[in-house]
Structures are given as structure tokens and as C-alpha cells.
Amino acid sequence: MLENLTDNRIKKMTLPQLSELCEEARQKIISTVYKNGGHLSSNLGMVELTVALHYVFDFPEDKIIFDVGHQCYTHKLLSGRYGKFDTLRKRNGLSGFPKREESVYDCYNTGHAGTSVSAALGLAKARDVKNENYKVIAIIGDGSFNNGLVYEAFNSLRLLNTRILLILNDNGMSIAPTVGSMHNYLEFLSKSSEQKEKREKHANIFNRFGFAYDGVYDGNNLSEMIEKLREAKLKLETQSVILHVATKKGKGYSFCEENPEATHGISISSSKQISDEYSQVFGDTLSELAEKDERIIAVTAAMTTSLGLGKFFEKFPDRSVDVGICEEHATILCSAMATQGLKPYYAVYSTFLQRSFDEILIDICSQKLPVTLCIDRAGISGSDGETHQGVFDLSFLSFVPNLTIAVPKDIEEFKDMLRFSVGFDGPLAIRYPREGKHIFERHEKIERGKWEILKAPEDKAVIIACGERMINLALAAERLLSESGTEVGVINARFVKPLDTELLDKLECGLIVTLEDNALLGGFGSLVDTYFCESKRLIKNFAYSDEFIPQGSVDELMRDYGINLKDICDYIKNACG
């Protein structure tokens, strides 16, 4: 039924047909995600609700925004993308997130948490200004609902004098179980045994902001959803509505229902048995260090397990903080704790650290506080695409005064850096990708701003690389070039900031090549360019080109967006030939 489905057709279906459609969508999602990787349990929870939305509303005329956007698979299947669904998350395939470029049914691209209510208000305001009449719907999970952006948007609902329907999709999870008082409040609304009328009185938090509140309903009950969405649609003629629905993460697939956190995201690598080594090593090493040092505190924004902190949180509950999806708050919390002599470690994915830019600059670094940012999923992160690549952190951190930035060459050096961080009295960032290995036998002692010579610089050329992926590439290039008679040196730039200027000053080679798993502009290579700008040196930077990098495998994207072995070797051979 999903094949060749049109909006027109879905509206004429009977309830049993719609149920069948749900089952078909669910099976398609399971089979595709197991092949391609992707968000599984959240999408399984959303099937009935999404079918009901397409049944009741008129898309694409009406607009729907998915917060974060990882739960939009059924929406894609219902809006003419069934045929391409096998390409989900693959290079040049369907995105795992809403994409305006992909379909008129996707009206706003998302990827980071909490933006949907603001975006819905923007669409609604634009509608009003243009005297149009479509409906605007935002759908947000209880996890994203913790984010401060939601409050900012709520606060301006009346001000903008407009109307939206906000569907609060409450599954009690935000990758990890949702935490915080707002979550408790939602749970209270869900579980209260009081009469609906009385319960709704307690919902006056939402009323205060101008929303009519209706809930809690079973988001996995198709007929109930159709009924409640119809009611909400009517109410929406005169005022904004929050429809609070409870869905079951992983619904309809018992393995997911029982393991909602582990099946939030399925990566293809899971099947290849590649574990997330850096995050694992991070958690284990920090636990070891915390045994001996009572100042150590671990902070995360709703990603405990993905960051490897599961054990730490079990072992040191009093020194573990998960604040929910509140990256800015997490950063300030660390900064304030550091003023009192504690040693906070804020672990976060590179892409989500972008939210904390102002707080890193003002709160941590202008106060020179010893907070350690542990930046996971740095560099290309792969199949999640544009909004999730970790290719900007060096660019937005390298110009921040007082910040030291370290990048390990392998798992063992990463451990050394973590040990180093304990005694380091200033703002420190350590960035690392997902996958990692033990590569090197030899590890020089970590000293701030001191690089490591892996192969002595030659007269002709030296490659300065930072991070495991780039060091591997540099060594591969060195071997290949050596085979064809061109000898080059290789340096491990363990610190992006400060640069090892003592070593740079000693370099006498004709060509300096920089390699980094980051955007070219503002990154490591740029720092070297600027350092040498008065020296008339020949420098070649290999880094990602100035564009957003879409989904694909790490290898594909490195190759296509500016960093690959052949280009590096060709350049060096040409320059040194």
C-alpha cells in the first residue's frame, strides 16, 4: 500500500486499511534501518501518530516540523519517498532527517534539539503576514522539551499573536531516559489518576504561555489519534494547542521496546562489531582518574551511554550530572563548579557543542577556568549528514583565547591526554572521532603545546597531521611516497592550540603539508598559515572544503570533500619533483 501512496488516497482509507499501512511502514522501517543504520525505536513509536497526521491534515499545504527530525521516517514513507527509502542515510540517498531539498513535504530542516517551536512560530508568523491560511504543526519529544529554546519560543507565542499546534510526543526518553522537573511534570500529567478536568487544571503552566492543553492520549492508538487530531485542528482555528501524547519507543518490535536506549540509533558499524572505542576509553579512563581524584565531575547533556559514561555514572553518582538536552546550561554548570576547585569534564558530541559557543568563550575561557571539554564524534561523523558532522569545532574553538586544544593520535595517547588534563589548570578541549585504535608503541610524554616527531622532517617536505585519522593518512602517504623515492617527515600535532612554534621555527623543509579532520577555514591549517604569513613558506592545507558535508561514509566523504591519499601524494610529488 505504501508504494504509490498519495495524500488523496490516504484520506480515503478505512481504519483497517490505515492500520495495515502502519504495519507496512513499521516493517519497512525495521528492515531498512537494519540494513542502512538509523534511528529505530523513536521511529517505530511514531508510526500511528504520523499516519493520523497525514490522514487529518493537508500536507504539504499545512506545514509540519519535526524537532531534531530523527523521527520522520514514516512521514517520508507517506510523502512519496517509499521508492527511494532503500537509499536512506546513504551517500546521495534519502536523508535520515527532514530536508527541504528533498521534498516539499519537508518544510524546515532540523537536526539539533529544541528548534521546532521557534520554527513553527516563524512559519505561522509568515503565514499571518502574508494573509495565508495553512496550519502549522510542530512535533517535539519530551527530551527536546528540556531545551531552553522551547521556553524562549513559548514566551513569545502571545507576543507574535499567532497559532500553532504543538504535539508533545512523550516517550520518557531523550536517547537516555529524560530527566528534570519538566519531565516529572509531564509524567505527573500522564499518570495522574485524577479526572481529566482536574488534571487539566494542573496544566496551567502551558495555559500561562497561551496554549490550550489537551492530553494525555495514546499516540500508538490510531483511531484515538485521528479523533484527537481532528479536535485539535478545530481548536486551532482560534488558539494554539498542545496535544500531549504518550508513545512507546520501539513500539511493535519487542527487542526495541525492551532496549529503547540501545536501539535509539542503529549504526551499520554495529553489525561489523566495531565498538565505539574512544567513548569507551574515555569513560573507563575518567573512572580510573576519579578514583584517585575527588575533584573530578562528569557532566553530560542526555548522552551518558553514547559518550561512554555509563560506568562512571554508576560508580560516582554524586559526581555525575546529566542535565538533559541543555548544552548551554551544562557548560555554565561546569564553569561554576570549576571556580570552586572542582575539575569538571563536559563530554559532548562535536556538533552539539556548537550550542555552547558563547558559554565556552565567556564563562569558561574568559575566566580561565579548568574545565575539560571532551569532544566526541569530531570530524566526519557519517550518515547523519550536514547537521551532525563534527567538522567545525577546531574552527570555532581555535580563536578562543586561553583555550588549549589537544587531539590524540591514537587511543593510548588519548589516555595520556586525559591523565595530563587532571593536573592542567586551564580550559582544555580534547577532540576525538568515534572509532579508535591502539596504533603506536611509543608515546612521548604530553606537554602542553609540544608536538611529536614521528618521522624526522626531510628537506623536501613534512606532513603535520592532527588526530588519529589524519595521522594514519600521513603515515600511509609517507610510505607510498617513500616507495616512489620521495622522503617526507611526519609530525603529530598533538596540540592544535597552542602551536608548537619552537618546532615550526626549526622546520627547514620546502613544503609544509597540514592534515586535519575539520573545515579548512579557521582550522589547524589556517593557524599554521597565519603563523607563517610573514615567512614566505610554501604550505598546503588538506581539510574539508567550505561547504556543508552531506551524509555518507567517512571514507567517501573524506575522498569527496578534500582529503584523500592520492591528492596528498600527488601534491607532494609535484611540489618536490
Next chain:
Amino acid sequence: MLENLTDNRIKKMTLPQLSELCEEARQKIISTVYKNGGHLSSNLGMVELTVALHYVFDFPEDKIIFDVGHQCYTHKLLSGRYGKFDTLRKRNGLSGFPKREESVYDCYNTGHAGTSVSAALGLAKARDVKNENYKVIAIIGDGSFNNGLVYEAFNSLRLLNTRILLILNDNGMSIAPTVGSMHNYLEFLSKSSEQKEKREKHANIFNRFGFAYDGVYDGNNLSEMIEKLREAKLKLETQSVILHVATKKGKGYSFCEENPEATHGISISSSKQISDEYSQVFGDTLSELAEKDERIIAVTAAMTTSLGLGKFFEKFPDRSVDVGICEEHATILCSAMATQGLKPYYAVYSTFLQRSFDEILIDICSQKLPVTLCIDRAGISGSDGETHQGVFDLSFLSFVPNLTIAVPKDIEEFKDMLRFSVGFDGPLAIRYPREGKHIFERHEKIERGKWEILKAPEDKAVIIACGERMINLALAAERLLSESGTEVGVINARFVKPLDTELLDKLECGLIVTLEDNALLGGFGSLVDTYFCESKRLIKNFAYSDEFIPQGSVDELMRDYGINLKDICDYIKNACG
């Protein structure tokens, strides 16, 4: 009495003596701000409350955090800084904001809105981990209370299992009058004629998050404040407390009471009759353009007048949006409106745009949406110091894909850029300082990425400058060098991104000098360095050094932090000699 005041002494004072102390503080604040510039009306409103705080609590053992921090003058006067108060906001003088470097009474540096609750929770959590026993107090205005960070912090209060006292200083203003539903709610709590008990029932929004609520009290009534703070201190033994107080902005000085927005900040330049020309011209020009183009929408985060938008808001109320101090939400709102064919202009100070970094990257630029960022107070902003200098915007914007960055050479070119922006179909940032002039007769037509030759490049050297201050400096250097026989060219880099590579490629001079009113790293000069890294060119970048720039006049700071006429001329003479 203020001279040689100690905590010990204030605690032994009688109420009349404390009142006298208030009067003295008030006079000192007025006389100092009229000499040095600074925040006037907010500080006048805070006198009694601050004296009461020092009377009831034990600083510095107890910790107090001022949100934004502009209202801390009385606190400074009461904590041993009366003697230095004449140096307020001057180079090497007392800061207008809390500074840990300045006094043990300042426990956390602030400057941007909404951080105080998070920071207070961090201090409290650290206290608990260390088994200490001090009190933690945050004081926040109703303006900052709109910021999403507050919600993020509220949400984790119970989670952190700790206790703080939050004083909500409600004066109905956030530079401009406070807006939004939270403001309405606070007003409702303030003005309700119901019995206190009944009113407090309505305060269950705060209760839900774990705060006991007490209010509303007269924050300018000294004895009432002492009594209520004592009660709050007791209650704080067992739970977190919100004390809601109403203060009068400008209290005790009728001119301020009647003009709270105009006297929020007093700048020394006011006395010199230098108007804020760029912001004025921005508002006027945008109004003219909006007459002819109905797509134009102006958005601000609580700074309507300071950004020059007063008239626009009067003239086009339906196309004017002030969302309160919610920079991130404002950015997404613009982005969403742009998807529907509107033309949003988000006007904001450079330093506050830092909060929107992730939304600029993901929402605006990865979707290539035609939002125009109008970045006021770019470059050194002067006496507000570290947290307010606009010297990072080029660094955090220049690597953002799809973004065009324009910098006008004078007021007239700024108007041209605004006119250009209307027809420009992509993300655009225009950055400008506070003060501006009409300098040039001739203005070449604005074309994206096209620079302007002001004086033809010479063989020896060319200065490429961006922005009015730097163009002035470049022309001054050119004249001075010419007088001593060294001829140099001058180029107006009207676009920082994209670079005018066609022009750059044609340059044959031996030395390229870049001038910018931004940090060196990641800024305009760095882009030029990276562009030429394979060309062995001699490039010299003049820009701000890699450190936080403290308070002082624009001239002083330019001189001391890396950009001045003498150094520029000396360098060029040496290099070309």
C-alpha cells in the same frame, strides 16, 4: 560612611544608618556614571536590595551572582571598592561588571544574560560535593528571565538536589520594556489584588521546578527587604527559594525614573554629542526599504532602540518582532520566516550574536536562507570590557559555509549594502561599529565579493582594510608613508567573505597588509593568509591579539592590543625599505 566600610560594620548599623548608606551609594553612582558612563537606572533601582543583602548575608563566604552583572555597582561600593570607584569602566580601572580578578566578593563573572541560575547551581553543587555550607544567591532581572538558559537551569534544580536563593528583580524592563508571557505572568503575580495566599497558589509554575515562591515585595523598601531576606535565608536551609521583588529602575533620580530605557546605559560619548550613527542609519534605511518591500521584517532581542529600530517598530508594527533576550529563538524565527519568502533582518550586537552561533550555522546557513544579520557594535565596543567586545564575529562567521559577510567603509556604503541586501537571495551578515561618518564621495556599486580600490596598489605594498575604522587607519597610514616617500595602495575589502580573489590574484606587490577590527585568529587576515598559503607571499596581519580585551576607549585598546598607526607605518617602511 561608604569609605572604609567593612562587612562587620554594615552588620552593626541601625536602619537609619543603612538608609543613609543607601543615599550615599546612590549619589556616588549618579556622579560616577555621569563622569565615566555606565549603567545608571538599573543600578539606582538595586541600592536598597543590595544593602539589605550585605546586611543579611555573609559575603564573601556566601556567594552572590549578578545576572548580566551590570547592576552590581552598589555591591562594589559595599565590598571595599569605594576608593577605586572613580576608575569605573576606565582603562585598568574597576569593571562595570563582576570580576573575580577584582575582588573575592565577585565569585562569578557575568556579562551575557541568563547565566546566573546555572552558575548558582554549579556553585551550590560544588559546595555539596565538598561538604561545605555557604549560601548561594543569584539575582536576575525580569528581562534576563526570558532567556532559555533560565528554563534549562530550573529544569535541573531537583536533579542536582541542591539549594539556591533566586532573587527575581522585577522592574519591567530589559533595556526596552520586558515582553512575553513570562513577563505577563510576573506582572499578574505582582498586580493581583488577591490575597497573598491565593496568589501564591498561582505561583505553582515555580513550585513545579522545586522552588518555594515568596513575593512580591518592594525591593526599594530597605526594612521590608531585610525582613524578607532573613526569612528567605531561613527557608533556604531546607529548600530553594524564589524571592520576587519589584524595584523601580532609576529609583531616587526622577530623570531616570521617567526615562528608564534612555538611562539604562549612559555612555561618555552622550556628553560629547556623538550619536549612534550606524544604528540610526540602519533603522532609517530599513524603514525606507520596508515601505517599498512588504517582505521585510525586523527582529530584535530586547534592543529595539539601541539598534535604531524605534521608528521601524512604530511604523510597521506587524512586521516588527521583539522576542526579549532570546537570541537563539530570534535567529530561528528569522530562518523559518525566510523559508516562506519573507525577508527578515535580525539586528543584534556582535557580542550577543555569539549565542546564535549554532542557529546561524544550522538553521540559516545550511538551509541557505536569505536572512540578513545586522551586526552592531562590531569591533572594540569599549568600556563594558571583555564580555562585550565585538571582536570575534568575523572569526565565528568566516568559516560558516554559504554565508556572505559585508563590512561597510562608511555610512553611505552601509546604506548601499542594505539596499543590496534586499535583492540578495542568501544568508548575509553586515557588521558595523557604533559610531560612523560619511567619509567618501565616491561609492562603487555593491557586488557580492567585489572589493574597491581606493588607491591603486603599488609594487611595494598594499593595505587591504575592512570597516570604517580600519579604512580610516589605512588612509592615514598611506598619507603618512607617502610623506616619507613610500607609496602604498589601499583597498576597501567590502566583503570579508567571499574574498575578492580576482583582485587578490592580480596583486603584484611585495607586501600585503591586512587591517581588521577583529581577533587575528580566524578573522579576515587569516582568510587572506590561507588563500595565499601556496604562493609564498609576504603578508602582515594587523588585528587583535589572542587574548580577551578588557575595558578602555576604542583608541586605547586598538593601540594596546595590536592595531595602531605607528606600528603599521613602521612595519611597511621596514619591509619596503
